[in-house]
Amino acid sequence: GAVVSQHPSRVICKSGTSVKIECRSLDFQATTMFWYRQFPKKSLMLMATSNEGSKATYEQGVEKDKFLINHASLTLSTLTVTSAHPEDSSFYICSARRFQGVGYTEAFFGQGTRLTVV
Amino acid sequence: AQSVSQHNHHVILSEAASLELGCNYSYGGTVNLFWYVQYPGQHLQLLLKYFSGDPLVKGIKGFEAEFIKSKFSFNLRKPSVQWSDTAEYFCAVNARDNQGGKLIFGQGTELSVKP
Numbered sequence: 001g002a003v004v005s006q007h008p009s010r011v012i013c014k015s016g017t018s019v020k021i022e023c024r025s026l027d028f029q030a031t032t033m034f035w036y037r038q039f040p041k042k043s044l045m046l047m048a049t050s051n052e053g054s055k056a057t058y059e060q061g062v063e064k065d066k067f068l069i070n071h072a073s074l075t076l077s078t079l080t081v082t083s084a085h086p087e088d089s090s091f092y093i094c095s096a097r098r099f100q101g102v103g104y105t106e107a108f109f110g111q112g113t114r115l116t117v118v
Numbered sequence: 119a120q121s122v123s124q125h126n127h128h129v130i131l132s133e134a135a136s137l138e139l140g141c142n143y144s145y146g147g148t149v150n151l152f153w154y155v156q157y158p159g160q161h162l163q164l165l166l167k168y169f170s171g172d173p174l175v176k177g178i179k180g181f182e183a184e185f186i187k188s189k190f191s192f193n194l195r196k197p198s199v200q201w202s203d204t205a206e207y208f209c210a211v212n213a214r215d216n217q218g219g220k221l222i223f224g225q226g227t228e229l230s231v232k233p
Contacts, residue, residue, distance in 0.1 A: 031219075032218065032219050034219075034220060034221070036223075041226075041228075042225065042226070043208065043223045043224060043225045043226045044162075044208070044223045046220055046221070046222065046223075049218050049219070049220050051218075057218065093161070093162070095162075095221070097219050099219065103150070103169070103214060103219075104150075104212065104219040106152065106164055106167055107152075107164075107210075107219075107221050108164075109154075109161050109162040109163075110161060111160070111161040112161060
């Protein structure tokens, strides 16, 4: 299957600072990328959907000013956690899909980023 | 809005036992259905998917799932599990109308297989 690379895999930052997480589709052009948050022993919560060249669509309850998403190209999306607080500590996962013809391909997932805010 | 419910939070089986994990979704329109697996410390991998056609779908590693439209269900099965199947399993649904391709996940089922 296609490869989606997420970087960094782990990051520790101080409270109040910002952290950027990159998601790259290495061998296909991703029409759409998605950002999820996974809590311990919990499912993946969709945070936002981003399409190349347009503003991200955020799910209800997700602060768009806190979680900035940029989708500058068909192979790169970034998530910036601004003014991070300890409660933002979590596992963030990106996924990528391509729209072709009548629908989307399957979703491919990055390996995730463990964010710890101290 | 779509939602996905997985009935079993934690399943413990012995090797060679049969497995069935339940998944029900809530959405009135046409859907694509998926099962993903997350092995410890690894990223999500696709086990199988249903887009259309034969409702009995075969995936990798001996897994299969059956889409029963009348029951809004997409249960995952494997006739004989192995210790290496220990992982977290996620059912996911994607509405085929204009939902932007987003996948909604169930809560996940942790499978522990005892050798």
